[in-house]
Every structure is written in C-alpha cells, then in structure tokens.
Amino acid sequence: MKSLLVIKPSSLGDIVHALQVVQTLAKERPECRISWVVRERFAGLVQAAPFVHEVIIFRRRDGTKAFLNLLRALRGRQFDAVWDMQGLLRSGLMTWAVRSPQKWGRKDAREGAGIFYDRRVALPAAEGPHHALDILQQFLPAAGVAPRIDFPLVLKPDAAQPWAEFFSADPANTFVMFTDSRGAEKEWPRFNELTTLIFETIPNARVAWCAGKLEEPKVAVPAERFLNLTGCPMDQMIALVRQPATFIGNDSGPMHLSAASGNRVLAIFGPTSPQRFGPYPLSNRKHCAVEAPGGNLAVLAPVAVLGALQELQARKL
Structure with missing residues (x-):
C-alpha cells in the first residue's frame, strides 16, 4: 500500500485516537503516503502530525454546497486504500466518491454508511464493551500491521505561546x-x-x-x-x-x-x-x-x- 486516505473529520477525541492508530501504521509502512479528510476546526491537530502528508479540509460550516464541492474534488483522486474511521453517512459518501480498490469501513458503521464499503474491519475479539481506540486499531490488519498503540503521540512542536x-x-x-x-x-x-x-x-x-x-x-x-x-x-x-x-x-x-x-x-x-x-x-x-x-x-x-x-x-x- 503506497497511498491511503483516512476519513476522520471529527471530533477532537476521535481524531486523537485515529492519529494514534495511523502513527503505528506510519512506523510500519513508512513508504505509505497518508492523506486525511478533517473538519476545518480540527485541521491544525492533523497538520501537526509529521506522518500525515496531506490534509484535505472539510468545511462543514459552509453547508451543502461546500460538501458537494468536496465530493467532486475527491472524485478525481485515486488511492490504494480508503479507511472510513468515522462510520457515518457523510463519511460514507466521501468514501464512495474516491477511486480506490479497497474501501474499508467500520463494522459498527451507522446511518447506512456501510453500503459504501467493499470491506469491513472486524470488532475486537474480546467481549465488550470495547474502548473506542480498541475498535479503531482493527484497521491496522487491513495493511498487514498487528494492532498496537505506541506512546506518546508524536506531533510537531507547538508555536510559541505567551504562557x-x-x-x-x-x-x-x-x-x-x-x-x-x-x-x-x-x-x-x-x-x-x-x-x-x-x-x-x-x-x-x-x-x-x-x-x-x-x-x-x-x-x-x-x-x-x-x-x-x-x-x-x-x-x-x-x-x-x-x-x-x-x-x-x-x-x-x-x-x-x-x-x-x-x-x-x-x-x-x-x-x-x-x-x-x-x-x-x-x-x-x-x-x-x-x-x-x-x-x-x-x-x-x-x-x-x-x-x-x-x-x-x-x-x-
């Protein structure tokens, strides 16, 4: 896998969890170019990840027209794989728009998002309740990587703060x-x-x-x-x-x-x-x-x- 599109627009905690999973992927597959769809509000956090090569901003506050423009932009893109780590209708439509031979989604996807996937990741083998991060780790075997999380999450240094x-x-x-x-x-x-x-x-x-x-x-x-x-x-x-x-x-x-x-x-x-x-x-x-x-x-x-x-x-x- 040489290119991957991650679809995880929100929210802050969910993006943190997804970044931890993708950091593991990047360590094991350094040749993979990683792109990420994220809401404008959280774009700075994803841009701070040194292992994310491209950030595609979803301007949710700009309404339906902005969403349709995003779908058109994604329609012209080709990736080796897509991971819909959100699992909702909007992210499912983003997955549908992209050209890719592997469209992976969550087994617990909602709002009908599952119809846009051709492959689904399994839920953790252990009996639930499952932590949100345990669920997202199940995307890693889709790239031949064993599930794990490494600490800490390494991000680029913050800009100087007055405090x-x-x-x-x-x-x-x-x-x-x-x-x-x-x-x-x-x-x-x-x-x-x-x-x-x-x-x-x-x-x-x-x-x-x-x-x-x-x-x-x-x-x-x-x-x-x-x-x-x-x-x-x-x-x-x-x-x-x-x-x-x-x-x-x-x-x-x-x-x-x-x-x-x-x-x-x-x-x-x-x-x-x-x-x-x-x-x-x-x-x-x-x-x-x-x-x-x-x-x-x-x-x-x-x-x-x-x-x-x-x-x-x-x-x-």
Missing part, C-alpha cells in the same frame, strides 16, 4: 483542568472547590484552567500560580493540554490528547463509561478515572476527586 513559562515549574505539581465537555451532562460542576483544595494541600501547586467557553473562578486563587485560558481558541487548547503536567477533566477530547501525549491524567466520569471512553489504556499507571455515584456528577464530592489525584501522584512510574 509557556507557566509550565517551567515541576510538572508533578502543575495541573491543567479542562472544565467543560461536549455535553452538559458530562460536565462536573465543582472545579472551583477542587482548585481551592489543590492550593491548600499541594505545596507550590500551579493550576491552569482550560475550556471552550469563558469562565472566571468563583474562589480566591493566587494570581502568580493560576492561569485562566478558558475561552481560548482551539490551537491554544491543543497546545495547553500537551504541556508537561497532570491533566484533570471531564470525558472530553482534550483529556484524550493529554493521555496520548504521555501525561498523567485524572478523568472524571458521570453518565459515560470509562471502559469505553476513558484515558487509554486504563491499566496505564499514568491514568485514573473517577466515576460519580450512580453516574450523577452533581453528587461527586471534590474531596473524592482530590483523593484520587493524590493516589495518582503517589504512583511509581
């Missing part, structure tokens, strides 16, 4: 908190209290907040040891969660990126399953998941999260 000096202190006492998620039901509401507990119990702690929406702390924080990057653009968010630190946050794409980057990660789960969506793999001593009682994040106490954080910090790596 980079904040992360020059001890990574063990530096914490990045991602305070929101794609869905309100997955957002733990008590990061303010946890921030206070960290400053009270961990000497010289530094805490950086990050989120897609702007939020001001409702508790007193030491200005020289607190960084508020909530509301920052996507490129800064991606750079921030890759910093050497301990990540604390909800079930979210930034959590997966921090785990893939090799950081310690404490993930907070409510209605979703850490077995399916937690930092991969949960058996890694750098990874820990806290589950809210009954899946209700409103009743998860900050002291319980702090206890899990202290246990994670104490682990020998």
